[in-house]
Amino acid sequence: MNYEHELTEVPLLKLRNIHKYFGKVHALKGIDLDIYEGEIIGLIGDNGAGKSTLTKIIAGAIRKDSGEIYWNGRKVEIKNVNDARRLGIEVAFQEMTLIDSLDIGLNIFLGREPLNHKIRFLLDYNKMYEEARRILKQLGLRTWNNPKREVRFLSGGEKQGIVVARAMLFQSKLVILDEPTRNLSVAGVRMVLDFIKSLKEKKIACIFISHTLHHVYEVADRIVLLSLGRKILDVPKSQYTVEELENIIIEKTMKQDVSV
Amino acid sequence: MKVKDKEFELKQNTLLFMLENAVWPLFIMIYLVLGLIQPVIFSPTFFTYIIYLSIPLGFAIIAQTICLIGGVLDLSTGSIVGFSAMIAGVMLKDFNFVPPYISFILPIFFGLLCGMFNGYFIGFLRLNPFIVTLATMMAFQGLKIIIAGGFTIPGSYLPEIYLFPGSDTTFSITSFFITILLVWIFLRYTRLGIHIYVIGGSQDVGHMMGIDPKKMLFLIFSLSGMFSGLSGLYYTGFNRSVPITLGNEVLFPTFAAAIISGVSLRGGRGNILNVVGGTLLLGVIEAFLVTYAVSPEARIVGYGFIVLIAVLFNQFRDNVRDSILRRI
Numbered sequence: 001m002n003y004e005h006e007l008t009e010v011p012l013l014k015l016r017n018i019h020k021y022f023g024k025v026h027a028l029k030g031i032d033l034d035i036y037e038g039e040i041i042g043l044i045g046d047n048g049a050g051k052s053t054l055t056k057i058i059a060g061a062i063r064k065d066s067g068e069i070y071w072n073g074r075k076v077e078i079k080n081v082n083d084a085r086r087l088g089i090e091v092a093f094q095e096m097t098l099i100d101s102l103d104i105g106l107n108i109f110l111g112r113e114p115l116n117h118k119i120r121f122l123l124d125y126n127k128m129y130e131e132a133r134r135i136l137k138q139l140g141l142r143t144w145n146n147p148k149r150e151v152r153f154l155s156g157g158e159k160q161g162i163v164v165a166r167a168m169l170f171q172s173k174l175v176i177l178d179e180p181t182r183n184l185s186v187a188g189v190r191m192v193l194d195f196i197k198s199l200k201e202k203k204i205a206c207i208f209i210s211h212t213l214h215h216v217y218e219v220a221d222r223i224v225l226l227s228l229g230r231k232i233l234d235v236p237k238s239q240y241t242v243e244e245l246e247n248i249i250i251e252k253t254m255k256q257d258v259s260v
Numbered sequence: 261m262k263v264k265d266k267e268f269e270l271k272q273n274t275l276l277f278m279l280e281n282a283v284w285p286l287f288i289m290i291y292l293v294l295g296l297i298q299p300v301i302f303s304p305t306f307f308t309y310i311i312y313l314s315i316p317l318g319f320a321i322i323a324q325t326i327c328l329i330g331g332v333l334d335l336s337t338g339s340i341v342g343f344s345a346m347i348a349g350v351m352l353k354d355f356n357f358v359p360p361y362i363s364f365i366l367p368i369f370f371g372l373l374c375g376m377f378n379g380y381f382i383g384f385l386r387l388n389p390f391i392v393t394l395a396t397m398m399a400f401q402g403l404k405i406i407i408a409g410g411f412t413i414p415g416s417y418l419p420e421i422y423l424f425p426g427s428d429t430t431f432s433i434t435s436f437f438i439t440i441l442l443v444w445i446f447l448r449y450t451r452l453g454i455h456i457y458v459i460g461g462s463q464d465v466g467h468m469m470g471i472d473p474k475k476m477l478f479l480i481f482s483l484s485g486m487f488s489g490l491s492g493l494y495y496t497g498f499n500r501s502v503p504i505t506l507g508n509e510v511l512f513p514t515f516a517a518a519i520i521s522g523v524s525l526r527g528g529r530g531n532i533l534n535v536v537g538g539t540l541l542l543g544v545i546e547a548f549l550v551t552y553a554v555s556p557e558a559r560i561v562g563y564g565f566i567v568l569i570a571v572l573f574n575q576f577r578d579n580v581r582d583s584i585l586r587r588i
Binding site for chain 1: 445448449450451454455457458460461462464465466467468469470471524526527528529582585586
């Protein structure tokens, strides 16, 4: 599927030869990656493979040391989180993007609080709660009727819902989900997977990071495997079954371990 | 059934409201109890005096509250109060180049500088706020004594207009309440203010959401320093002098008042309006002790225990509040 794309379309996000060092540690060793509109990438790999580092670079939380980033074919520099947000890249790391002591409305708008249209420096709480209600209701989330509830009283699934609502509200083009299924109940996992599918319907691309191939496999269009800072596998899902993929992953990882 | 639900909800909301603003009933209770022991407290003039007495400390409490909401603490608050009042006093006494009508800017300016100094080390150099403000607490304290040359500055050396804000009862009280209102609007209704709550909740989340913790910490300590300087100005007017000991007994009460008003030590929570209640609460206790001529040393012991009780009280209130909210 992804090969058809390459002939006809410009990728939404194109990464070329991305390098990142943390002191002497070479965390990313030249990563190339293309993501097309509405495409779901399942990004997998062991701890320390570079998954989080790569996505943090895309999200503007840390800066790359070298390499190029193209957005809709245009070369861009993502210097900070706000740069990424302006492009339409939304981070949805549950435990990294919610403030427990603030309410749902404020959390959805964190860093982008709506301002009063008359007195430009004051916040417009009415608009904030109205919008929060609307989007939560649209997503069918139970939290919609109480947008003033503090986030720390919500369950894992409900918190994930807030993050989702944020991505919807700001009409992101690319959503990065870092382990969205961790610490979730079975029903919660279901909800997240359904959400990721709904992103696809709305033509929103998604990078879905997980340790669990089985979660990724269900929703992803393409599986990307990182190991020790290198991309060692990038295949369309449709060509393989889960078992085949698992075998490939084990084989590839072992081969690399030997060569290192 | 429906009616019963509504009634239950109303009861619950009332209870929550009471818990969140618990400092006010607590203040009234303590006022009444102390008034029964010492009836003079009940007289309207004395009540006004209690408020007036609390104002200089009140500004320092605003400073500490902003820090606590931002998830940090400022141990140098008291030292900045004393240092900024002293350096401004010395400048006004010994040098004539500052026109009297802008003289009141001096302590605010020096307080702001001290706060920016703290903020630079904590925000941009990422040093631990506890250690940095502990260091500057001692440094500013020492500087205050050095520049004073060991002497108190009497009010007669200072311009009358400089003493006015802190010495005029009406102006002192009104300006304090206006300041509180402005700070409340800033904290609750502006982006920067809300971002202080965000940073208090989690610096990492703030960073991920495009809010720079470095700049926010710098802002928090700058504001803290500025309000400490303002406190210095009001203390000067209140005392009609700059005693060498000015600011020495400020730090502890700022914690006590903020915590008892429901400002969380974990950061990210607290309402500045309630801090008025905490300020008055300490004022009543202070006034009560004054009428019995309790020695300053004994008062320090008292403040120590008040901080402990305040922390206990806060924890208890949070637990009750959380258990109710969890059930909703």
